[in-house]
Amino acid sequence: MDFYLGLLQIIGVHTLLGLSAYCVLLTGQVSLAQAGFFAVGAYVAGMLTVLAAWPLVPALAVAAIAGGAVACAVGFPALRVKGLMLVVATVAFGEAVRLFFFNFDYQVARGGIRIGPHGGEGFRQIRYFPEHGWSTLDVVLFVWSAVALVMAALWWMDRSRAGAVLRAVGEDELAAQSTGINVTAVKVSAMAIGGVIAGFGGGIFAHYTTHIEHVQFGVVLATFAIAYPILGGLSSVFGTPLAVIFIQGFLIEGLRFLGDWRNLLFGGLIVLAMNLRPRGLLDAGSTIALKRLFVRIKERAGAWPQRVD
């Protein structure tokens, strides 16, 4: 049972990571810096609860703000370049953050042992959950309520004017600019929203793994972050969790019985998925089809009592 709960935690946190990349991708920018924001959030939240003994929620809030602030700071210089140059710039930023934490040493002696981030050895003993008596189920519920909150916020944003503006910039920057949209402001705010979500997710990640290390936040995590929304499809916010479940649940955990061959299949399946469904698993067409199905079920459900009468 604990295994499945652990899997749910992983899926939840990775959904947050994917959603942070989803915001940026909506504006047509590919950012591989999400792992960097994630790392910033993880270290900030961990240091606040462990070294400053803050409660969890304010620590997560500060981590989210830190992620957003860093994203904003990166967004301004990085968004001067477009498209594929941005990919490179954000890859470099992510690596720079990773290397920063690789060299980051800030330990405090507490009760005979030294705690805090310690360079290449990472940051051990983030024991907020066990110290405060949270069971695994509590943690899962906490993670998923956070995911639900973020998804609801993004779903609502998608339906508001802000979402329309983001998508307009993503579809055609020039057209958006000529309707009077400040493209730079939109891009930087999308980056900042992504940074907030990634920092928040990173904070949760640091607490449920209890041990964070610079290796965890490398290019691989960054590519996973953009893999989720691209694979899931950008037409709806629900594509991202679908892709996380597909990758984390099916490809990584579900195929464990294949042993060594699983990893081979993993890259191959991503290539195959992109060849077969270049617009993602849940593209615009299937979203509309699902909506129709939903409406039909609703109509039928509404029709039943009349038939009984």
Add this chain to the structure above:
Amino acid sequence: MNILDAIDTIQSIADGVLFGATYALLGIGFTLVFGVMHKINLSYAAASVGASYASLLILAGIKAPPPLVFLLAAICGGFIGGMVYIVAFRFIPLANPLATLMSTVGLLLLIDEIIVHTTAGVPLAYPALFSDVIIRAGPFSLRGDLMFVFVLGCICMMLLLLLLYRTKLGLATRAVSQQPVAAELCGISITGVNGLTFVITGVVGGIAGAMIGAAIGMLSPLLSLPLTVKGLIVTVIGGLGSIPGAIIAGLLVGGLENLFQFFRGVSERDLYIMLLLFVFLVFRPGGLFAASAERD
């Protein structure tokens, strides 16, 4: 003391510049694909490392003399490049850059895993070709293997430039990179040119991979991610789509990297290279040799 320090500094820069030839070749690979298709092939460095692995395995299999490894690496690289094009580019609509980006990421993971799978993840020792040759020039000494890598890299770049600017194929490649539609109207097969570009970049990548193996004396699957990042940085510093830019940026990054390593140690080395990239993005977003004008 001061003079000795200066000598050491210059020595480390020189070593770095010599090794930078490999970065320059990787940067050229990224740049060529970008120039022709306006897409980034993230699996390129992994494919290069894969090609040098394959050449090493073939060499061990047929018991050929070690210098042949470069030729084999070039052939394997060309083959892998062609495969990359078919698998990750050919059947994905051109108008969808995200899908190609993702498929090359998938391919990066796939190639890495194939390497790990066939070699059980153990780093392979690379045949030492010129490691016992040391050229002394006054207080400085130049390592034979690095000199060899540099010379080979220069020959490759020269041949590539000749190919691009003196042959029909090069003309077609440049035409496609400038105006795909007009090129197609002139009877150039875009698919063919794109595929050939991937084969050529694959050959270059294979040689670069072999050169890296020869220069650091071993191959490891862990090389592919750092090399991807370095290759991308070189591409951006040089200016996307510019071959001379990639060459100069490669040598620059190689030299500075070794300099930072000399002063600040190996763990902080890459951090400064990233900062250098940001400096370039802020002050010269187009890179050293930006494309002259926006073309449509």
